[in-house]
Amino acid sequence: MLKDMTIGQYYPGNSLIHRLDPRVKLLGTLVFIISLFTFSSISAYALATVAVLTVVAVSRVPLRYILKGLKPIFILMLITILFNLFMTPGTAVLQIWKLKMTEEGIRFAIHMAVRLTYLIIGSSILTFTTTPNSLTDGLESGLGWMNRLHVPVHEIAMMMSIALRFIPILMDETDKIMRAQEARGADFQSGGVFHRVKAMVPLLVPLFVSAFRRANDLALAMEARGYHGGAGRTKMKPLVYHRKDWIAFLVMAGYVAAQILLRIFVKI
Amino acid sequence: MKSSDRRSIIEGHDLTYEYLHYDDDGNVDASYRALKGVSLDVKEGQFIAILGHNGSGKSTLARQLNALLVPSGGTLFVDGLDTREEKNVGAIRQAAGMVFQNPDNQIIASVVEEDAGFGPENMGVPTKEIWERVRKALKAVGMWEYRESSPNRLSGGQKQRVAIAGVIAMKPKCIVLDEPTAMLDPGGRAEVIRTVRELNRTDGITVILITHYMEEVIYADRVLVMDEGAVVMSGTPREVFSNVRALKEIRLDVPFVTELADRLKERGVPLPDGILTVEELTEELEKIRHGDQNRAS
Numbered sequence: 001m002l003k004d005m006t007i008g009q010y011y012p013g014n015s016l017i018h019r020l021d022p023r024v025k026l027l028g029t030l031v032f033i034i035s036l037f038t039f040s041s042i043s044a045y046a047l048a049t050v051a052v053l054t055v056v057a058v059s060r061v062p063l064r065y066i067l068k069g070l071k072p073i074f075i076l077m078l079i080t081i082l083f084n085l086f087m088t089p090g091t092a093v094l095q096i097w098k099l100k101m102t103e104e105g106i107r108f109a110i111h112m113a114v115r116l117t118y119l120i121i122g123s124s125i126l127t128f129t130t131t132p133n134s135l136t137d138g139l140e141s142g143l144g145w146m147n148r149l150h151v152p153v154h155e156i157a158m159m160m161s162i163a164l165r166f167i168p169i170l171m172d173e174t175d176k177i178m179r180a181q182e183a184r185g186a187d188f189q190s191g192g193v194f195h196r197v198k199a200m201v202p203l204l205v206p207l208f209v210s211a212f213r214r215a216n217d218l219a220l221a222m223e224a225r226g227y228h229g230g231a232g233r234t235k236m237k238p239l240v241y242h243r244k245d246w247i248a249f250l251v252m253a254g255y256v257a258a259q260i261l262l263r264i265f266v267k268i
Numbered sequence: 269m270k271s272s273d274r275r276s277i278i279e280g281h282d283l284t285y286e287y288l289h290y291d292d293d294g295n296v297d298a299s300y301r302a303l304k305g306v307s308l309d310v311k312e313g314q315f316i317a318i319l320g321h322n323g324s325g326k327s328t329l330a331r332q333l334n335a336l337l338v339p340s341g342g343t344l345f346v347d348g349l350d351t352r353e354e355k356n357v358g359a360i361r362q363a364a365g366m367v368f369q370n371p372d373n374q375i376i377a378s379v380v381e382e383d384a385g386f387g388p389e390n391m392g393v394p395t396k397e398i399w400e401r402v403r404k405a406l407k408a409v410g411m412w413e414y415r416e417s418s419p420n421r422l423s424g425g426q427k428q429r430v431a432i433a434g435v436i437a438m439k440p441k442c443i444v445l446d447e448p449t450a451m452l453d454p455g456g457r458a459e460v461i462r463t464v465r466e467l468n469r470t471d472g473i474t475v476i477l478i479t480h481y482m483e484e485v486i487y488a489d490r491v492l493v494m495d496e497g498a499v500v501m502s503g504t505p506r507e508v509f510s511n512v513r514a515l516k517e518i519r520l521d522v523p524f525v526t527e528l529a530d531r532l533k534e535r536g537v538p539l540p541d542g543i544l545t546v547e548e549l550t551e552e553l554e555k556i557r558h559g560d561q562n563r564a565s
Contacts, residue, residue, distance in 0.1 A: 161377070162376065213373075214373045217373035218373050218376070220368070223336060225366075225390060226358060227386075227390050234389055234393055234398065235389065236381075236382060236395060236402070238395055
C-alpha cells in the first residue's frame with residue numbers, strides 16, 4: 001500500500017542533477033514554483049514545460065516513474081478542476097440543472113491543473129534526486145540565516161533526519177504488531193474502509209508506547225555521544241558550492257529572465 | 269606490566285544511587301535504591317565484566333560511568349575527573365564511550381559512515397580528521413565495506429558493530445557496553461564479543477562489559493557479580509565460576525560446561541573448580557581416564 005507511493009522517494013542515480021548541491025536544488029524548486037504562479041500565460045507554461053522536460057531528461061529519472069507520483073493527487077486535482085469549472089462566476093457556456101460552467105471557469109481550471117501538475121513534478125524531481133539526508137543538510141545550511149530570527153534550524157533539521165531514519169523501523173514494527181494481533185484473531189483484511197480503519201486503532205497504542213521508548217533510548221544514546229545541540233558542532237560532510245552549482249544558479253536566473261521577457265514581449 | 273602498576277581509569281568509592289519518584293506537586297513520594305555502596309577500581313587496558321540479573325543495578329552503574337547519571341552518594345572519578353562536576357561531562361563522555369542494548373535505538377544517522385561521524389561532529393573535530401577517524405573506526409570493527417549502507421539493511425550484530433565504531437571514533441580510553449548482545453542471535457553475539465576483545469587486545473582500550481550471558485565473561489580479566497545493588501562477588505572468571513551454588517542463589521546461570529563439571533564433581537568425579545571451556549573439561553577427563561588406566565595396569 002505504502003510501497004506504491006513514488007512521491008517523496010529517492011531514485012538512486014549519479015546524474016548531474018543528483019550531484020548538484022541540495023541548496024541549489026531547493027532554491028531551483030522554489031523559483032520554479034513561484035514562476036508557475038506569477039507567470040500564467042500559455043507561453044509561460046510552454047517555457048515551464050521545456051524547463052521541466054529538460055531537467056527530467058538530465059536527471060535520467062524515467063518520466064513514467066515521475067508521472068506515477070501524480071496518481072495519489074489525482075482525486076484532489078479532479079475536485080479542484082470541478083470546483084473551478086462550476087463555481088467561477090462569469091459568462092455561462094453550459095448549464096446543467098443549477099450548475100453553470102463558465103468561460104472564466106474553464107480557463108481557471110486549466111491553470112490550476114497545469115500548476116498543480118507542475119508543482120508536484122517539480123518537487124518530486126527534487127526528492128527523486130536528493131537523498132533525505134542531503135535534503136535536510138541543505139535546509140539546515142540554506143536556512144541558517146533564520147537562526148537570527150530565533151528559529152532553531154539545526155534542531156528542526158536533526159528532527160527531520162531522525163524521523164526519516166525511523167520511518168522504516170516503525171513500519172516494520174507496525175507490521176510485527178499487526179501480525180501479533182492477527183495471530184490472536186484481529187481482522188485487518190475484511191470489511192469496508194471504515195471497518196478496516198477502526199481495526200487499526202488498537203495498533204496505535206503499542207506503536208506509540210514503543211515509539212516513546214525508542215525516543216527515550218535515542219536521546220540517551222545521543223547524549224552519551226556528546227550531543228549538545230548545534231553549537232560548536234563540525235560537519236563531516238560540509239556543503240560546498242562547486243562550479244556546476246554556480247552554473248545551475250546562472251541557468252535558474254536565465255529561466256526567470258526568459259519568463260519576464262516572454263511576459264513583456266509575447267502577449268499570449 | 270602488572271595491572272596494579274597501571275593508572276586507574278575508573279575509581280568509584282561507596283557509590284549509591286536512588287531513583288526518586290515525584291508526586292503531582294513535585295515532592296518526592298517514593299525512592300528506590302538501585303546502588304547500595306558499590307566500589308570499583310578499573311585499570312587502563314583491563315577487560316572487566318559485570319554480571320547480574322535484571323534489576324541488580326548493573327545498568328544504573330553503567331550509566332554512572334558515562335555521567336548520564338550522577339551518584340547520589342559516594343564519589344566516582346572517570347579518567348581522573350569527578351562525574352558530579354558539570355564542566356567535566358563533555359570530557360567524561362569522550363573518555364568513556366557507551367554502547368547500549370538496542371542497536372536500532374542508538375544509531376542516529378541513516379548512513380553507516382555518518383553515524384560513525386556523529387560523535388566527532390559533536391566534539392567539534394575538523395572535517396578532515398572526522399573522515400580519518402571514521403575510516404579507522406569502521407575498519408577496526410570490520411564494517412568499512414558497509415560505510416555507505418543504510419543501517420536498516422544490516423543484521424543486529426553488524427548494527428551493534430556500527431554502534432561500537434561510533435564510540436571508537438570519539439577516541440575513548442574506555443568503552444562501557446550495557447548488555448550489547450541481549451537482543452542478538454548467537455551469531456551476532458559472537459561477532460560483537462570478538463570485536464570487543466580485539467579492541468581490548470590490539471588497541472588497549474579498557475572494556476567494561478555488562479551482560480547476563482556467562483559465556484561472554486570467560487575472557488575478562490576480572491568479573492564483578494552484582495545483586496540487589498551491591499557487588500557480591502569479584503575475581504577472575506575461574507574464581508567466580510567455581511562458586512556455582514552461590515551464583516545460582518542470585519538466579520545467575522553458569523556456563524553449561526561449568527555446570528556439567530560441577531554436577532560430575534557432585535557425583536564423585538575428581539574435577540577441579542571453575543572449569544570454563546569444553547577443552548578444559550575434556551582435558552581434565554582425559555587425565556582422570558589415564559590415571560584410572562595407570563592404576564588398573
